[in-house]
Amino acid sequence: MNREWPGNENGTNAATRQAGLLFNRLLRPNSDVAIDFHTGTTGLECSDFIIGNRQLPEVGTIIDLYPIRQVWDTPAYPGILHNAFTDVGIPSICPEVGAARILDATLIAPFVEGTMNVLKHYGVVAGSVGRTSVDANVFIGDNAFPVIASHGGFIEHLVRLNERVSAGQTVVIQRNSFGEVVAEYASAVHGEVGAIRSDASSEPGNVLMFILFKSTPAGSDGNYPE
Ligand SMILES: [Zn+2]
16 A cells, blocks of 8 residues: 555555545545654564655654654655655655564664654644754665665675665675575665665565665765766
8 A cells, every 4th residue: 555645536456545545534634744654574674764855844854853863865756655745745754663573672762752752843742852863863865775686595794784884895695505605795885774684595686785875975066976
């Protein structure tokens, strides 16, 4: 369903009809601000990060109220729920709270703190704002470089989540069942590891790592390197 928002009540598949009903009749008419909590996905663990479009001033304000370490500043792409909200003028973000299918208390806490900050910012609850993104030394990227497996085999990560990497740095080694190296993968960008494959093996085509990076580094002339 999270590729179907805002959906179509008269669409040709069940997911888009359900999305359309929810969006038109429940979510949109009742929301001033929307936060769509996510986690990573099966086999792909992610850092504490928020996806949102900082070109929208109110979205930037909300993001900065979270004491988390990474922000992916992007308009995202059509079909995603927080994108459907911003398309109709409702500020919205998508926090990604670490790995899928586990409760990671150390990652949940800063998102609770940030969400309480948002509620205080809008006067829903009383109190002063606590720690924010500045306190977490947040890294803001506007693009994510995917490291994609070209071979099958066991994978060994040479870097960890949130680690800084450089362009050209080898980040993953892949071996066959005999221990022979079948592939080495390098980052093409300077950035920070935002997501990392948690399964021990991979077939060709899987994402092994996402590296969050800035496509317009401070001080550049604004040309996109890719
Ligand atoms: Zn997500």
